[in-house]
Amino acid sequence: MKPVLSHPWELSPKEAVALQLQLRERFQQENGFHELHLVGGVDVGVKRGLARAVVVVMSLPELKEIERSVAERSIAFPYVPGLLSFREGPAILDALTALEHTPDVLLFDGQGYAHPRRMGIATHIGILLDHPTIGCAKSRLIGTYKEPGRERGSYSLLYDEDEIIGAVLRTRTNVKPIYVSIGHKVRLESAIDIVLRCGAGYRLPEPTRLADQVASRRA
Helix, strand or coil: CCCCCCCCCCCCHHHHHHHHHHHHHHCCCCCCCCCCCEEEEEEEEEECCEEEEEEEEEECCCCCEEEEEEEEEECCCCCCCCCCHHHHHHHHHHHHHCCCCCCCEEEECCCCCCCCCCCCHHHHHHHHHCCCEEEEECCCCCCECCCCCCCCCCEEEEEECCEEEEEEECCCCCCCCEEEEEEECCCHHHHHHHHHHCCCCCCCCHHHHHHHHHHCCCC
16 A cells, blocks of 8 residues: 655644644545455554554454554654654554555554544545545543443444544443544444444454554564
């Protein structure tokens, strides 16, 4: 997978925010796929100034691993809340470029539209690739919501004032929910369905769960 857009990564935080606002104009929320056969999970681990990006590609509905790609890069951008993609994006693109298979959709361990400027890492990378992406975060960045039901598949909408920015989804009964949001070229209803289809009995979708294990060097 190769990006269709590129931009400098070594920017000041002020320049990075301005770039997010420019890229946001390209955001799309209509589904950019017809059928789903392959899904990719994306995660990044950071240790001693090095970003380790991992993409795990799995088949649907079997959830069989097809391929994994790992790439490492030195981090050149400071830690600034809301600008995570500028620290991790270059390594992620390296890992995606090395793939032999192209996933129909990518699931990111991070935010998408549920971001102060609607430009979380799933949206940022999705726009650069012009490819369907979904944000599947373990914690909330912004927004308010009512606690969803305790059963798997229950969800409530995540709001920023009056705007729907995502969903709080229970992926396992009586386990903490995850925060799902559109990345790019995916409707929220489809994003929720895809995340549930990628469940394998754990809280996290299986593709991102496996990517997290490799990125954090637990597998």
